[in-house]
Amino acid sequence: MHDIYLTDQYAELNPTWHEEDSPWKAHQIEAIIRKNRLNFDSLCEVGCGTGEILLNLSRSFPKAHFTGYEISPHAYQRAKTKETSRVSFQLSDILEEKDSTFDVVVIADVIEHVEDYISFIKGLRSCGRxxxxxIPLDLSVQSVLRAWPIANLRDNVGHLHYFFKDTALATLRGCGYSVIDYAYTASRLELPNQAFSSTLMRLPRRLLYSIHPDLAVRILGGYSLLVLAE
Known part of the structure; x- marks a missing residue:
């Protein structure tokens, strides 16, 4: 994991810990759960940040219990103050926990930050069904041509690896997962507090996406990939 999470550096660069994005992310996760009619009693999030995604999910699924794992002391301290009777948080690496298994494991915008992401993804297989x-799809024609968007992701939010749809899915399958369902999410079009350049790109991205989704994502970027696997 990038060292900026173990110190206060990430919090200094991103003081909100992207809490404003959490309702949107929780909605995407809820949508794929309901679409595939998953029944679950327990759900955990690996790399839960300050816990807002889990808190939003707990309101949507009032009978389930939720556990968040976080390695950043700063994020964990903020999450811990929000615990409820059904939502708890752990300052630990789930891969180092024994007998920690859940019905559903959420890994939202995490693997791109992990140095040895292959071993990390393989290790998660035993944590739940x-x-x-x-997964943010940072690689597109426009992002490679401009270069600075990817460089900024590395410097400001600690992305160490960069994906497009095919490499993301191939990575999961190569790590032993069966992909049940996947969908694009319009992260740069719908999330709040976007850069001016992303605002300018909203219309062309939407127009091309309506004609050819894969081509729009590959050329213009601005999307992430939500994957349900087992």
Missing amino acids: YKIFH
Whole structure:
């Protein structure tokens, strides 16, 4: 994991810990759960940040219990103050926990930050039956041509690896997962507080996506990939 999470560096660069994005992310996760009619009693999130995604999911699924794992002391301290009777948080690496298994494991915008992401993804297989990955698709024609968007992701939010749809799915399958369902999510079009360049790109992205989704994502970017696997 990038060292900026173990110190206060990430919090200094991103003081909200992207809490404003959490309702949107929780909605995407809820949608794929309901679409595939998953029944679950327990759900955990690996790399839960300050816990807002889990808190939103707990309101949508009032009979389930939720556990968040976080390695950043700063994020964990903020999450811990929000615990409820059905939502708890752990300052630990789930891969180092024994007998921690859940019906659903959520890994939202995490694998791109992990140095040895292959071993990390393989290690998660034993943590639960269903996995829901949310993976930013940083690689597109426009991002490679401009270069600075990817460089900024590395410097400001600690992305160490960069994906497009095919490499993301191939990575999961190569790590032993069966992909049940996947969908694009319009992260740069729908999330709040986007850069001016993303605002300018909204219309062309929407127009091309309505004609050819794969081509729009590959050329213009601005989307992430939500994957349900087991």
